[in-house]
Amino acid sequence: MSNKNNRRQFLKILGATSLGVALAPKDVFAQKRKKSCVIIGAGFSGLAAAYKLKNAGWNVTVLEARNRIGGRVFSQTFKENPNLTFELGAEWVGESHERLKSLCRDFSIPLQKHQFEDYLLQNGKVSRPNEWGFSPTAKAAFEKLIKGYDKLTAAQKTKLDRYDWWTYLEKIGFSEDDLRLRDLTDSTDFGESIRHVSAFAAAAEYAESSPKNEMDYKMTGGNSRLAEEFAKRIGAENIRTNTLVAEINQLGGTVSVVTAAETFKADACICTAPINSLLKIKFNPALPTIQTEAASRLIYARICKNSVLYDKRFWKAENFSMVSDTTSHFYFHSTQNQNGTQGILTSYAVGEKADVLASQSDERRLKIITRDLVDFNEDSPKLAKAISSYAWQRDKFTDGAYALYRPGQWFGIRPILQRPHGKILFAGEHLADWQGFMEGAIETGEAAADALIR
Ligand SMILES: Cc1cc2nc3c(=O)[nH]c(=O)nc-3n(C[C@H](O)[C@H](O)[C@H](O)COP(=O)(O)OP(=O)(O)OC[C@H]3O[C@@H](n4cnc5c(N)ncnc54)[C@H](O)[C@@H]3O)c2cc1C
Structure with missing residues (x-):
C-alpha cells in the first residue's frame, strides 16, 4: 500500500x-x-x-x-460468535484518508480506534514493542531519506523508482540484519518482500504518511x-x-x-x-x-488473512500486534474495542508465506497459526475455537490483494x-x-x- x-x-x-x-x-x-x-x-x-x-x-x-x-472490502463474523466483527479484506482507515472519513461522517458510520504496537517474534524470541528496532546507522539513514523526500526532483524520483526497496536501503547503509527486519515489517504494507517493491513507492509511502502511518481506525460494525x-x-x-x-x-x-x-x-x-x-x-x-x-x-500482492476466534484474549493488550518470522507473519487483535470474553487475532501472511497457508486445509492452517504463537503464549492452540481465512491471490476477480x-x-x-x-x-x-x-x-x-x- x-x-x-x-x-x-x-x-x-x-x-x-x-x-x-x-x-x-x-x-x-x-x-x-x-x-x-x-x-x-x-x-x-x-x-x-x-x-x-x-x-x-x-x-x-x-x-x-x-x-x-x-469487492475487496469484506467484513465477517463467526457463526460461533456473531457479535464480533473482523475484516478479511481492507482493514484500516488512515487519519489522512479525508474522503473516506467524510463519507463515514455523512453516512453516520462511527470510526473506532484501530492502532497497534508491534511486538517482535524472531527466532523464537519475543520482544516487547519498545525492546526492538533498527541499528543507529540504519535509523539515521532512513530519517535522512524521509526528510529529504520533499526536495526530490522529478528526475530523482524516477531514478529512485528504478531501484527495489531492499537494494536501495542497502545502498544507503542498512546492514543485513536491518534489511531482514525491514523486510518483515514493510512486506506487511506491500504484500510482498521488499525485494520486489519500487523504492520510490516505498519511500513515498513512509515519507508522505510520516508521522502518521495510515493504520488508525476502522468502521464500527465492519x-x-x-x-x-x-x-x-x-x-x-x-x-x-x-x-x-x-x-x-x-x-x-x-x-x-x-x-x-x-x-x-x-x-x-x-x-x-x-x-x-x-x-x-x-x-x-x-x-x-x-x-x-x-x-x-x-x-498483485499475495496476501492470506486468517482470523482465529479464541476463548480468551490471552494477548491482554487491546492494541496487541506482533511481527514475526513465522509463516503466520503478522498478528493483530481484530476485536480491539469490541466487548466480549472471546477475541479474534488475525494472521496476515504475505508473499510465499501467503501461498503456503493458502494451500492448507482450515484444520492445518489453524494448527500452523496457533503453533506459531506458542513462543508468545503456549495456551494459544487449545484456546482456538474457529478459523476463517481468505487468500486474495486465489480470488478469481483480483488475483491478489492490491497492485504491486x-x-x-x-x-x-x-x-x-x-x-x-x-x-x-x-x-x-x-x-x-x-x-x-x-x-x-x-x-x-x-x-x-x-x-x-x-
Ligand atoms: C487483504 C487486504 C488488505 C487490505 N488492507 C487495506 C487497509 O488496511 N486499508 C485500506 O484502505 N485498504 C486496504 N486494502 C485495499 C482495499 O481493499 C482496496 O484498495 C479497495 O477496496 C479496492 O476497491 P476497488 O473498487 O478499486 O476494487 P474492488 O474492491 O476489487 O472492486 C472491483 C469490483 O469489480 C468486480 N469485477 C471485476 N471484473 C468484473 C467484470 N468483468 N464484470 C463485473 N464486475 C467485475 C470485482 O468483482 C470487484 O467487486 C486491502 C485489500 C486487501 C485485499
Whole structure:
C-alpha cells in the first residue's frame, strides 16, 4: 500500500487531464434526456462513482460479477460468535484518508480506534514493542531519506523508482540484519518482500504518511457498512450482482456493455475491474497495445488473512500486534474495542508465506497459526475455537490483494493504465495516488465521475 500527497499532483496532471481529452464531444452529453453510465464493479471505486453520478442526475447501472457488493472490502463474523466483527479484506482507515472519513461522517458510520504496537517474534524470541528496532546507522539513514523526500526532483524520483526497496536501503547503509527486519515489517504494507517493491513507492509511502502511518481506525460494525450505505443511496434496482461483463463495444457515440444475459447501453462507462479481470474483457475497438502490455506487466500482492476466534484474549493488550518470522507473519487483535470474553487475532501472511497457508486445509492452517504463537503464549492452540481465512491471490476477480508496482513501474506503466479509452474511463485502487487503499479506490471513482459531469 503506498501513500501520497505529492503524488496526488501526479494523478491530476496525468490522469485527470487525459480523461478530459478523451471524453466524447460536448453535444453527446448536452442532450436534454438524462445521461447514463454503466459502472463495472461494485467495490468502493464503482460505488463511489455511481453515487456521485446519481447525485448529479445521471442514470447509473452498476454491474458486479460477484454475488455481493464491496469487492475487496469484506467484513465477517463467526457463526460461533456473531457479535464480533473482523475484516478479511481492507482493514484500516488512515487519519489522512479525508474522503473516506467524510463519507463515514455523512453516512453516520462511527470510526473506532484501530492502532497497534508491534511486538517482535524472531527466532523464537519475543520482544516487547519498545525492546526492538533498527541499528543507529540504519535509523539515521532512513530519517535522512524521509526528510529529504520533499526536495526530490522529478528526475530523482524516477531514478529512485528504478531501484527495489531492499537494494536501495542497502545502498544507503542498512546492514543485513536491518534489511531482514525491514523486510518483515514493510512486506506487511506491500504484500510482498521488499525485494520486489519500487523504492520510490516505498519511500513515498513512509515519507508522505510520516508521522502518521495510515493504520488508525476502522468502521464500527465492519468496513462493509460503507458499501451498504452507498448501495442504499444508489438504489438496489441500479446494482446487478452476479453479472460479469464480457465485452464493451463503442459505436456511434454509444457504449454497449455486454454480459451473458443482457447488453447495457449508455453514454459512458467507468470500468473499475482490477487488472487481471480487465484483461479478460473484450474491448471493441481494442485497447491500444501499449495499454494491454502495461496491464499484463502489473502484478498483485499475495496476501492470506486468517482470523482465529479464541476463548480468551490471552494477548491482554487491546492494541496487541506482533511481527514475526513465522509463516503466520503478522498478528493483530481484530476485536480491539469490541466487548466480549472471546477475541479474534488475525494472521496476515504475505508473499510465499501467503501461498503456503493458502494451500492448507482450515484444520492445518489453524494448527500452523496457533503453533506459531506458542513462543508468545503456549495456551494459544487449545484456546482456538474457529478459523476463517481468505487468500486474495486465489480470488478469481483480483488475483491478489492490491497492485504491486515493481521497480520502474510507478512512473513506467501507471500513467498508461490511467488513460481513458474513448468513453470508457478507468478507476480503481490500482490507478490511485492512494494506491492500495480504500481512499484511493474512492478518489479514482469520484474523479472519473467528475470528469463525466464536467
Ligand atoms: C487483504 C487486504 C488488505 C487490505 N488492507 C487495506 C487497509 O488496511 N486499508 C485500506 O484502505 N485498504 C486496504 N486494502 C485495499 C482495499 O481493499 C482496496 O484498495 C479497495 O477496496 C479496492 O476497491 P476497488 O473498487 O478499486 O476494487 P474492488 O474492491 O476489487 O472492486 C472491483 C469490483 O469489480 C468486480 N469485477 C471485476 N471484473 C468484473 C467484470 N468483468 N464484470 C463485473 N464486475 C467485475 C470485482 O468483482 C470487484 O467487486 C486491502 C485489500 C486487501 C485485499
